[in-house]
Amino acid sequence: MKVFCYFVEPASYTLDLANHIYDDLRIEYCFIKSETLARSSKRSKKPFLDKMSLFSRVLFIFSQYRKNDFIIINGYNNYPFVLTFILNLFSFRKRFIASDSDTQLRIPTSLFKRFIKWFYLSIIFKNKYVLGFAGGSNSHKDLFRNYGMNEERIFLMPLMVDNRKFLQEDKRFPKIFTFLYVGRLVKHKNVEGLIQQFNARFIDEPAVLRIVGSGDREEYLEDRYSSSKVIFTGKKFNSDLETEFQNASCFVCPSAFEPWGLVVNEALSSSLPVIATNKVGASFDLIKDKNTGFVVDNMNDFGNRMLELYNDSDLLLEYAENACTLMKDHWNYDFYHKCLITAIKKVKKCQ
Structure with a gap:
C-alpha cells in the first residue's frame, strides 16, 4: 500500500x-x-x-x-x-x-x-x-x-519532538532558581500575566524569569518589565535553545489558548517540571496525573504553583525525574x- x-x-x-x-x-x-x-x-x-x-x-x-x-x-x-x-x-x-x-x-x-x-x-x-x-x-x-x-x-x-536533542537525565539545577518561558510574545500567550505573577512573588527572592522569543508585544513587554530578574533574550534556535532548557529550573506555559505546545515536550525531555494552564493541549497527556508538573485553572494558582516548586526542592527533583522518564520511555x-x-x-x- x-x-x-x-x-x-x-x-x-x-x-x-x-x-x-x-x-x-x-x-x-x-x-x-x-x-x-x-x-x-x-x-x-x-x-x-x-x-x-x-x-x-x-x-x-x-x-x-x-x-x-x-x-x-x-x-x-x-x-x-x-x-x-x-x-x-x-x-x-x-x-x-x-x-x-x-x-x-x-x-x-x-x-x-x-x-x-x-x-x-x-x-x-x-x-x-x-x-x-x-x-x-x-x-x-x-x-x-x-x-x-x-x-x-x-x-x-x-x-x-526529537526528545534525544533535549534529554538531560542527570539534571543539574542552577544556583539561582530559573523559570523559563519559550514562545511567541503575542497576546494569547499571556506572558504579561506570567511576569506579573513572578514579580508579585519573587521580587525579593533569588530567582529569575527568562523569556525566550519574539512577537508583536515584544517591545511593549520589554519596555515595561525588563529588569535584572525578568530577562528577555529574543529568539533562540537549535543548540542555543537547548542550552536554555538545560540551564533552567522550571518551565512555565501560561497561554490562554494553546492547541498543543511542543515546547512542553522539549521542557519535559530536559528534565524540567512544567506549570501550564488547562488551556494548553499538551497538559492533558504530559502533565495531568503524570506528576511532571502542575495544570492550573487561573493565574493566581499559577503563581502559587511557581512558589511551591521554588520552595520544595524534593518535589522539584521528583517532577524532574518523572518528566525525563515519561519522554524517554513513553512519549x-x-x-x-x-x-x-x-x-x-x-x-x-x-x-
Missing part, C-alpha cells in the same frame, strides 16, 4: 519527525509552505507546493491522489485537503484520507461561525473514508467526535511509530 503525506511547513520538529519516521517507513511527503518560524539547520529536498505555479500545484495533488492508496494531510481546511477530499467524492476507487490535527475542540461563540464550522466539519468528518489523527488523547479527539466521526476512525497520533518516536503503523494496518484491512 502506497502512502503519501502533506506536511504544512519544514519546521525543525517536522523535519525530525519526517527523517525518523516517514523516511524510515519509505513514506513520501511534501510541504505545503516553504517558510517556518521554527527554523532548522536541516534543509529538505522534498517538494514545496508554494513554490509551484497554481496549475502545477493542482496537477501535483491530482498525481499524488492517483498514485497513492492512503493520503495523510496536516490539517483539514487547506487546499490539499479540500481538493483531495473532492477528488475522493467523485472517484470510483476510494482512498482513505487522514486529517492530522493538533487542534483542540473549540466551539465558536459566534452563531454564524459555529454554523459554518459545524456544516464544513460535519461533511468531512462523517465521511467514512476520512480518518482523524488526533495529536492528543483528550480534547484533540473530541474535535473529531463532536463533528460526527466514528470512534473507530479516530487515532492518536502523538505530537512529537517518543517509538510510540508515534506504533500509532502510525496501527492506522496503516487498519486502512489495509478496510481496503
Whole structure:
C-alpha cells in the first residue's frame, strides 16, 4: 500500500519527525509552505507546493491522489485537503484520507461561525473514508467526535519532538532558581500575566524569569518589565535553545489558548517540571496525573504553583525525574511509530 503525506511547513520538529519516521517507513511527503518560524539547520529536498505555479500545484495533488492508496494531510481546511477530499467524492476507487490535527475542540461563540464550522466539519468528518489523527488523547479527539466521526476512525497520533536533542537525565539545577518561558510574545500567550505573577512573588527572592522569543508585544513587554530578574533574550534556535532548557529550573506555559505546545515536550525531555494552564493541549497527556508538573485553572494558582516548586526542592527533583522518564520511555518516536503503523494496518484491512 502506497502512502503519501502533506506536511504544512519544514519546521525543525517536522523535519525530525519526517527523517525518523516517514523516511524510515519509505513514506513520501511534501510541504505545503516553504517558510517556518521554527527554523532548522536541516534543509529538505522534498517538494514545496508554494513554490509551484497554481496549475502545477493542482496537477501535483491530482498525481499524488492517483498514485497513492492512503493520503495523510496536516490539517483539514487547506487546499490539499479540500481538493483531495473532492477528488475522493467523485472517484470510483476510494482512498482513505487522514486529517492530522493538533487542534483542540473549540466551539465558536459566534452563531454564524459555529454554523459554518459545524456544516464544513460535519461533511468531512462523517465521511467514512476520512480518518482523524488526533495529536492528543483528550480534547484533540473530541474535535473529531463532536463533528460526527466514528470512534473507530479516530487515532492518536502523538505530537512529537526529537526528545534525544533535549534529554538531560542527570539534571543539574542552577544556583539561582530559573523559570523559563519559550514562545511567541503575542497576546494569547499571556506572558504579561506570567511576569506579573513572578514579580508579585519573587521580587525579593533569588530567582529569575527568562523569556525566550519574539512577537508583536515584544517591545511593549520589554519596555515595561525588563529588569535584572525578568530577562528577555529574543529568539533562540537549535543548540542555543537547548542550552536554555538545560540551564533552567522550571518551565512555565501560561497561554490562554494553546492547541498543543511542543515546547512542553522539549521542557519535559530536559528534565524540567512544567506549570501550564488547562488551556494548553499538551497538559492533558504530559502533565495531568503524570506528576511532571502542575495544570492550573487561573493565574493566581499559577503563581502559587511557581512558589511551591521554588520552595520544595524534593518535589522539584521528583517532577524532574518523572518528566525525563515519561519522554524517554513513553512519549517518543517509538510510540508515534506504533500509532502510525496501527492506522496503516487498519486502512489495509478496510481496503
